[in-house]
Amino acid sequence: ATASTSSQPPNVVIMLMDDMGWGDLGCNGEPNRETPNLDQMAREGLIASSMYTAAPLCSPSYTPQNMVGGIPDDEVLLPELLAQKGYTSGLVGKWHLGHQPQYLPLKHGFDFWFGAPNCHFGPYADLLTPNIPVFLNDSMVGRYYEDFHIDKNNGVSNMTQLFTDAAVEFINREANRGPFFLLWAPDATHAPTYASEKYRGTSRRGRYGEAVRELDAGVGAILDALRAHQVDNNTLVVFTSDNGAALVSKYNGGSNGPFLCGKQTTFEGGMRAPGIFWWPGVIPAGTTTHQVSSENTQPSQPYEEAVAEWCGRRWICSRTAAQLAGVQTPQDRIYDGLALAKSLTHPQLEVQRPVFLYRGNRLMAVRRGPLKIHLWTFSTPTAELQKGINFCPGAEVPNVTTPTPTNHTARPILFNVEVDPGERYPVSHLSRTYKDAIQMLKKVVKEHEEKLVPGEPQLNWCDQAVMHWRPHGCEALKECLPIPQSNPYLCDWPH
Amino acid sequence: ATASTSSQPPNVVIMLMDDMGWGDLGCNGEPNRETPNLDQMAREGLIASSMYTAAPLCSPSYTPQNMVGGIPDDEVLLPELLAQKGYTSGLVGKWHLGHQPQYLPLKHGFDFWFGAPNCHFGPYADLLTPNIPVFLNDSMVGRYYEDFHIDKNNGVSNMTQLFTDAAVEFINREANRGPFFLLWAPDATHAPTYASEKYRGTSRRGRYGEAVRELDAGVGAILDALRAHQVDNNTLVVFTSDNGAALVSKYNGGSNGPFLCGKQTTFEGGMRAPGIFWWPGVIPAGTTTHQVSSENTQPSQPYEEAVAEWCGRRWICSRTAAQLAGVQTPQDRIYDGLALAKSLTHPQLEVQRPVFLYRGNRLMAVRRGPLKIHLWTFSTPTAELQKGINFCPGAEVPNVTTPTPTNHTARPILFNVEVDPGERYPVSHLSRTYKDAIQMLKKVVKEHEEKLVPGEPQLNWCDQAVMHWRPHGCEALKECLPIPQSNPYLCDWPH
Ligand SMILES: [Ca+2]
Ligand SMILES: [Ca+2]
Numbered sequence: 001a002t003a004s005t006s007s008q009p010p011n012v013v014i015m016l017m018d019d020m021g022w023g024d025l026g027c028n029g030e031p032n033r034e035t036p037n038l039d040q041m042a043r044e045g046l047i048a049s050s051m052y053t054a055a056p057l058c059s060p061s062y063t064p065q066n067m068v069g070g071i072p073d074d075e076v077l078l079p080e081l082l083a084q085k086g087y088t089s090g091l092v093g094k095w096h097l098g099h100q101p102q103y104l105p106l107k108h109g110f111d112f113w114f115g116a117p118n119c120h121f122g123p124y125a126d127l128l129t130p131n132i133p134v135f136l137n138d139s140m141v142g143r144y145y146e147d148f149h150i151d152k153n154n155g156v157s158n159m160t161q162l163f164t165d166a167a168v169e170f171i172n173r174e175a176n177r178g179p180f181f182l183l184w185a186p187d188a189t190h191a192p193t194y195a196s197e198k199y200r201g202t203s204r205r206g207r208y209g210e211a212v213r214e215l216d217a218g219v220g221a222i223l224d225a226l227r228a229h230q231v232d233n234n235t236l237v238v239f240t241s242d243n244g245a246a247l248v249s250k251y252n253g254g255s256n257g258p259f260l261c262g263k264q265t266t267f268e269g270g271m272r273a274p275g276i277f278w279w280p281g282v283i284p285a286g287t288t289t290h291q292v293s294s295e296n297t298q299p300s301q302p303y304e305e306a307v308a309e310w311c312g313r314r315w316i317c318s319r320t321a322a323q324l325a326g327v328q329t330p331q332d333r334i335y336d337g338l339a340l341a342k343s344l345t346h347p348q349l350e351v352q353r354p355v356f357l358y359r360g361n362r363l364m365a366v367r368r369g370p371l372k373i374h375l376w377t378f379s380t381p382t383a384e385l386q387k388g389i390n391f392c393p394g395a396e397v398p399n400v401t402t403p404t405p406t407n408h409t410a411r412p413i414l415f416n417v418e419v420d421p422g423e424r425y426p427v428s429h430l431s432r433t434y435k436d437a438i439q440m441l442k443k444v445v446k447e448h449e450e451k452l453v454p455g456e457p458q459l460n461w462c463d464q465a466v467m468h469w470r471p472h473g474c475e476a477l478k479e480c481l482p483i484p485q486s487n488p489y490l491c492d493w494p495h
Numbered sequence: 496a497t498a499s500t501s502s503q504p505p506n507v508v509i510m511l512m513d514d515m516g517w518g519d520l521g522c523n524g525e526p527n528r529e530t531p532n533l534d535q536m537a538r539e540g541l542i543a544s545s546m547y548t549a550a551p552l553c554s555p556s557y558t559p560q561n562m563v564g565g566i567p568d569d570e571v572l573l574p575e576l577l578a579q580k581g582y583t584s585g586l587v588g589k590w591h592l593g594h595q596p597q598y599l600p601l602k603h604g605f606d607f608w609f610g611a612p613n614c615h616f617g618p619y620a621d622l623l624t625p626n627i628p629v630f631l632n633d634s635m636v637g638r639y640y641e642d643f644h645i646d647k648n649n650g651v652s653n654m655t656q657l658f659t660d661a662a663v664e665f666i667n668r669e670a671n672r673g674p675f676f677l678l679w680a681p682d683a684t685h686a687p688t689y690a691s692e693k694y695r696g697t698s699r700r701g702r703y704g705e706a707v708r709e710l711d712a713g714v715g716a717i718l719d720a721l722r723a724h725q726v727d728n729n730t731l732v733v734f735t736s737d738n739g740a741a742l743v744s745k746y747n748g749g750s751n752g753p754f755l756c757g758k759q760t761t762f763e764g765g766m767r768a769p770g771i772f773w774w775p776g777v778i779p780a781g782t783t784t785h786q787v788s789s790e791n792t793q794p795s796q797p798y799e800e801a802v803a804e805w806c807g808r809r810w811i812c813s814r815t816a817a818q819l820a821g822v823q824t825p826q827d828r829i830y831d832g833l834a835l836a837k838s839l840t841h842p843q844l845e846v847q848r849p850v851f852l853y854r855g856n857r858l859m860a861v862r863r864g865p866l867k868i869h870l871w872t873f874s875t876p877t878a879e880l881q882k883g884i885n886f887c888p889g890a891e892v893p894n895v896t897t898p899t900p901t902n903h904t905a906r907p908i909l910f911n912v913e914v915d916p917g918e919r920y921p922v923s924h925l926s927r928t929y930k931d932a933i934q935m936l937k938k939v940v941k942e943h944e945e946k947l948v949p950g951e952p953q954l955n956w957c958d959q960a961v962m963h964w965r966p967h968g969c970e971a972l973k974e975c976l977p978i979p980q981s982n983p984y985l986c987d988w989p990h
Binding site for chain 2: 023026027028029030031032033043047049050204205206208209247250251255256257258260288290370393394395396397416418419420421422423424425
């Protein structure tokens with residue numbers, strides 16, 4: 001079977017992990033090998049070795065509830081595209097594209113949602129700010145740390161189980177009713193990591209590993225549901241993550257394998273994401289693609305941090321999945337994402353194209369073919385280092401892991417990340433390779449910047465009044481809180 | 496089938512790579528995934544995640560030809576043990592246990608040898624010292640860079656092909672004639688790396704990757720030969736390496752995956768070896784063992800560098816393979832290696848035992864369970880760093896990657912290498928874990944030192960006269976050279 005000969009366009013399941021690193025999967029070399037379901041998924045499918053996230057973090061993490069902005073109405077998200085072909089779309093897990101009512105998933109193409117608009121941060125017991133709400137469709141059904149508990153002391157929570165059950169139930173409901181799109185975005189590997197009671201003490205990697213094990217079991221349950229309904233041969237399943245592992249969390253963060261640094265940086269450890277594509281009978285089993293690809297369809301967006309994450313959550317398949325579904329992407333804007341359906345069935349095909357790596361609004365680096373070129377470098381700010389915060393623990397590459405944003409535009413730093421995934425050995429600027437790379441760089445950056453239409457920044461304004469005081473549904477739960485006076489101010493993001 | 500019910504003891508094939516890193520295998524997370532045969536071998540067999548080499552280097556590499564010493568006659572090597580049960584033993588590849596006639600493989604239990612006594616170093620065109628000889632059994636059949644060419648400019652040599660052909664021919668000859676033991680020790684991944692013409696330009700990883708690809712093809716050819724003779728169900732095949740990848744070689748060295756530093760150091764990158772065990776029908780497919788194991792049977796040996804390597808080349812299976820063959824190991828000496836045959840068939844079994852990690856004569860660290868305790872740390876000597884030599888490029892862990900041998904005996908540094916394989920986050924010395932670890936450490940080091948019988952150092956003496964001037968067989972080839980006057984001197988090993 002292939003996409004073109006199927007009578008119905010394929011279902012699409014995107015499994016988007018949160019802060020899970022490239023190196024956390026057994027099949028990507030995590031030494032304890034605690035992901036049997038992912039490893040089997042990889043054996044039965046395609047490993048994408050060079051998939052990049054849109055930005056090295058999910059969104060500013062300190063005061064997300066204050067954020068005024070959100071996904072603009074004129075952005076066309078994947079579920080909106082797929083609706084043209086009769087897809088039913090569900091989101092299970094974290095949204096993170098804005099939490100005011102107009103930004104929520106059901107306003108942007110999703111037919112079903114179980115999850116939270118933000119990360120599962122507190123305020124825990126701090127009654128000055130509301131806890132993050134959990135939604136079922138357009139209504140709050142409870143709050144984290146109140147109705148949906150996460151034990152901060154031992155990391156026990158049944159949220160991953162709930163998110164897995166909800167995903168399986170969605171598949172049970174939709175499998176025989178026309179095409180569906182499921183975005184499964186559990187956030188158990190984001191600090192504070194959590195896992196169900198039954199996973200306590202089961203991992204050689206501690207609490208973080210427990211979270212990974214339970215997510216891996218969830219992957220298995222979801223694939224089993226597809227098999228049980230005999231739709232596995234007509235479903236593309238993609239497993240990836242939204243940024244590299246947060247090395248800053250030390251024991252409680254994940255692994256970026258052989259790559260340099262972690263979340264918050266544009267080194268490979270911050271940007272290279274695990275990628276597994278599974279579609280039995282269509283994608284050849286046990287294959288690898290080296291296609292350099294990006295999870296975002298970036299240039300119509302501003303490079304504010306949260307917006308880049310939104311690109312991550314809107315995701316790559318806006319082109320590839322649309323192609324598979326037979327939907328045209330909007331013609332009134334430029335997408336630099338590619339439609340890569342053919343790469344899934346023909347892993348040896350490789351389109352040479354650049355991927356642009358941003359930190360905030362700044363173009364930091366470009367990856368193309370085996371080459372990665374740093375225009376700017378920045379690891380951990382000195383002030384943070386002094387507080388014990390380190391995005392690059394144990395790593396120190398001279399002139400590369402710089403503690404201040406360092407401009408190399410006059411002489412970019414070039415790595416061949418196929419022979420040097422750890423970004424340790426800069427290619428000599430006297431070499432032919434270097435000279436050719438700079439020529440290529442100039443050309444692709446110029447094209448990129450010419451096409452780029454900066455969007456409206458969504459992270460500039462913060463306001464206590466937009467926090468989750470009275471989400472829709474709070475009345476029935478008797479969890480409404482008084483809204484303070486609106487007082488917008490310019491947000492201050494520490495990184 | 497199990498070992499105990501077979502009518503004939505199993506054949507044993509040990510594939511011992513040279514300077515290949517843990518992270519060079521696709522199944523261990525090398526991002527380019529260029530080892531399809533090893534990956535398949537792992538899928539059909541058992542991955543050993545925590546196997547340690549005897550020492551972080553093969554032997555002093557600068558002046559190996561000068562070395563007077565070699566494997567003492569009273570050491571009982573695996574082929575000598577296996578001979579008791581009628582095994583025929585072959586060595587294909589590098590020996591490295593001494594090159595004077597009395598030390599060569601056929602004097603120490605091997606029935607067949609094709610390979611060289613030393614690494615494939617030059618002197619290249621320097622006529623002051625002889626090139627390394629290649630032996631067939633007890634006679635030189637040519638010299639490297641003369642009869643067995645390695646092109647230093649482009650890294651082309653057919654040696655891996657010759658070593659693969661010789662291994663396959665050995666299997667073809669022995670497969671139906673009683674049990675055999677084959678040690679396949681090609682050294683293409685040791686600098687200067689090489690591969691056959693047909694592999695040029697085939698790897699995303701450059702010359703080093705070409706060597707890996709050809710070795711991987713050799714693995715496939717050897718497994719195919721076992722299958723063709725239908726002895727795969729009665730053959731244990733082990734794949735490993737003699738030390739971590741030589742990061743000092745930069746582009747031309749391999750990958751240690753997520754581990755710290757490389758060859759020459761006792762950090763995980765220097766000591767953790769890839770391990771795959773394959774025995775269809777006996778070893779369960781697709782499994783992992785976390786058993787901490789050591790490639791050497793150390794304490795009867797001095798911890799001179801080359802001698803530790805000899806332990807590596809005598810190897811692990813001296814106990815496990817002997818157990819499988821039903822041979823008793825000598826009772827007149829203490830082996831601290833374990834007989835681990837049961838771990839192969841029952842991967843969940845785990846014997847808690849310490850493994851001792853040495854650099855030269857010094858006990859540097861102890862691994863037991865998830866814990867690794869550094870008594871001493873030492874990365875690259877400052878003088879070498881100044882010359883651009885670096886065993887830990889890009890890595891800098893304060894108080895850990897020390898440029899001088901640093902004594903931590905008073906307060907050892909503790910890592911949990913299951914959660915922290917990169918040895919980045921020392922466990923607090925105020926923790927319960929730390930206190931318990933120190934108690935355990937004291938006990939196991941005391942036991943180790945009490946049992947240890949230091950051997951006769953074999954690396955102290957050097958002499959120009961012992962070089963390969965006139966190896967046996969040189970007359971027929973007309974390649975005999977005049978032997979200079981003997982003038983023994985104390986060797987000076989730079990690292
Ligand atoms: Ca994230
Ligand atoms: Ca070696």
